[in-house]
Amino acid sequence: MLPVALPRADVDRLLADAAAPKTAILTVDLEAQTILRADGTALPFAVDPQRRARLLEGVDDIAYALRFRDAIDRHEAELRTSQPWLAEARLGSEGQ
Numbered sequence: 001m002l003p004v005a006l007p008r009a010d011v012d013r014l015l016a017d018a019a020a021p022k023t024a025i026l027t028v029d030l031e032a033q034t035i036l037r038a039d040g041t042a043l044p045f046a047v048d049p050q051r052r053a054r055l056l057e058g059v060d061d062i063a064y065a066l067r068f069r070d071a072i073d074r075h076e077a078e079l080r081t082s083q084p085w086l087a088e089a090r091l092g093s094e095g096q
Helices: 008-019 049-057 060-068 068-083 085-095
Strands: 027-029 034-036 043-046
Touching: 008 043, 043 060, 060 068
Parallel strands: none
Antiparallel strands: 027 034, 034 043
């Protein structure tokens, strides 16, 4: 599901379309960021570019974050060296 914000007039058009079987067919085109109505009218909508890219690639937020795993691991290793008390505090809280 992709929630999008639309102007009230577009929502009213879509509700009217949904009420009649002949016009109740809609096509959501994420790549073009449009909702295509049965009459051929396209209603534009906006999506955060990063969210759109992840959806088009079929990647969820966790898989996206894991793309940066090497950088995250390097950062955590640097923190263990530069601020060892943080690692000690974290290890101590895991046993509780």
